[in-house]
Amino acid sequence: MTRGIGIIGTGMIAHIYAENLRRIPDATLVAVADQDAARAQAFAETWGTRAVSLDALLQDPAIEAVLNLTVPQAHAAVSRQIVQAGKHVYAEKPLAVDLTSAQVLLEEAAQRQVRVGSAPDTFLGAGLQTCRKVLDDGWIGTPLAGTAFMLRHGPDDWHPHAEFFYEPGGGPLFDVGPYYLTALVFLLGPIRRVLGAARVSAPTRIIGAGPRAGERIAVHTPTHVAAHLEFASGALVTLVTSFDVWASDTPWMEIYGTEGTLAVPDPNTFGGPVRVRRARQERWATLPLVHGWEDNCRGLGLADLLAAATQGRPHRADGALAYHVLEAMVGILRSSETGQWHTLESQVDRPAPLGVGPTWGDLT
Numbered sequence: 001m002t003r004g005i006g007i008i009g010t011g012m013i014a015h016i017y018a019e020n021l022r023r024i025p026d027a028t029l030v031a032v033a034d035q036d037a038a039r040a041q042a043f044a045e046t047w048g049t050r051a052v053s054l055d056a057l058l059q060d061p062a063i064e065a066v067l068n069l070t071v072p073q074a075h076a077a078v079s080r081q082i083v084q085a086g087k088h089v090y091a092e093k094p095l096a097v098d099l100t101s102a103q104v105l106l107e108e109a110a111q112r113q114v115r116v117g118s119a120p121d122t123f124l125g126a127g128l129q130t131c132r133k134v135l136d137d138g139w140i141g142t143p144l145a146g147t148a149f150m151l152r153h154g155p156d157d158w159h160p161h162a163e164f165f166y167e168p169g170g171g172p173l174f175d176v177g178p179y180y181l182t183a184l185v186f187l188l189g190p191i192r193r194v195l196g197a198a199r200v201s202a203p204t205r206i207i208g209a210g211p212r213a214g215e216r217i218a219v220h221t222p223t224h225v226a227a228h229l230e231f232a233s234g235a236l237v238t239l240v241t242s243f244d245v246w247a248s249d250t251p252w253m254e255i256y257g258t259e260g261t262l263a264v265p266d267p268n269t270f271g272g273p274v275r276v277r278r279a280r281q282e283r284w285a286t287l288p289l290v291h292g293w294e295d296n297c298r299g300l301g302l303a304d305l306l307a308a309a310t311q312g313r314p315h316r317a318d319g320a321l322a323y324h325v326l327e328a329m330v331g332i333l334r335s336s337e338t339g340q341w342h343t344l345e346s347q348v349d350r351p352a353p354l355g356v357g358p359t360w361g362d363l364t
């Protein structure tokens with residue numbers, strides 16, 4: 001069976017998706033669209049497909065699922081159009097920049113019986129899957145707490161159209177926070193409540209790459225965000241995300257259990273290292289990874305969605321998980337304004353771990 005795929009939004013990240021679509025045995029990139037027609041045309045020529053209008057893509061009966069790789073501020077509206085056209089959507093993160101438009105999208109998809117998937121899918125990678133096995137096998141006992149850090153100087157240094165990172169729906173929390181929060185929910189389960197503190201550290205930033213290098217852009221969202229997360233399990237995690245930091249030696253993420261500590265790899269990647277140090281051990285042990293997906297496997301979440309649609313099972317990087325993560329992020333920023341904890345209304349189960357054997361084509 002051929003699985004026809006479309007892409008809307010042919011910017012920087014679209015290339016790795018086009019490359020990885022070739023790893024899904026039945027998938028074919030049928031057409032691409034972008035509000036910048038010239039960009040879509042150049043992309044189509046690179047990847048041997050057709051550039052069409054947005055409407056033509058949505059009406060194409062050969063397309064079963066669409067990758068929405070537009071900017072965060074457009075995600076909800078574009079995903080909704082895809083769902084209204086009766087197609088599955090797999091969107092880049094975040095799911096939306098506000099809760100209402102995310103709710104409308106998920107309700108509409110449920111009514112039309114199409115699936116919503118959302119990045120990140122890095123939790124399907126070898127590193128985070130190994131971490132999950134470490135926890136489930138009891139290597140560090142009961143997880144009590146954790147720390148997680150994403151401290152960088154922001155994408156204005158390298159992204160040629162960096163302004164979306166500094167609009168609501170961008171910033172370090174909405175841009176990179178989804179990797180951390182999704183990984184944490186995959187490892188520890190749902191979040192009960194969040195507390196946040198946030199600041200905008202500079203009113204403008206300067207684009208550092210591409211034809212607009214040197215152009216000053218306005219900052220409309222916090223660039224340093226510190227948060228406490230209380231999980232339904234009782235685990236307490238401190239998360240700090242920043243676009244204001246020139247250098248840091250903090251770990252990506254650590255989980256502290258009753259019997260030891262788990263050092264989690266960068267949740268914005270698919271690989272390791274995964275390290276464990278159990279109670280009273282003097283050294284860290286670096287563990288072998290449970291499966292081979294260590295390279296940039298962006299699109300694995302779509303492969304799982306397609307397989308799940310055929311098999312009639314839930315897919316892992318789904319809309320409910322992305323909504324829970326979105327609610328946590330919205331709650332952290334709300335809390336930074338009110339000074340109060342934000343208790344989450346949404347609830348999710350931990351996504352099922354991946355088996356060891358399957359390939360991109362036969363995920364179960």
Ligand SMILES: NC(=O)c1ccc[n+]([C@@H]2O[C@H](COP(=O)([O-])OP(=O)(O)OC[C@H]3O[C@@H](n4cnc5c(N)ncnc54)[C@H](O)[C@@H]3O)[C@@H](O)[C@H]2O)c1
Binds near residue numbers: 012034036074078093
């Ligand atoms: N660049 C990265 O390294 C990276 C990594 C991981 C995830 N992402 C995510 O991928 C998404 C896209 O990022 P990017 O870096 O590729 O951005 P980009 O600006 O390079 O590309 C986005 C594209 O979407 C198009 N677009 C925007 N609104 C549209 C609309 N309403 N209809 C049709 N086309 C529209 C733009 O014209 C542009 O070509 C973002 O959500 C980002 O968070 C990016």
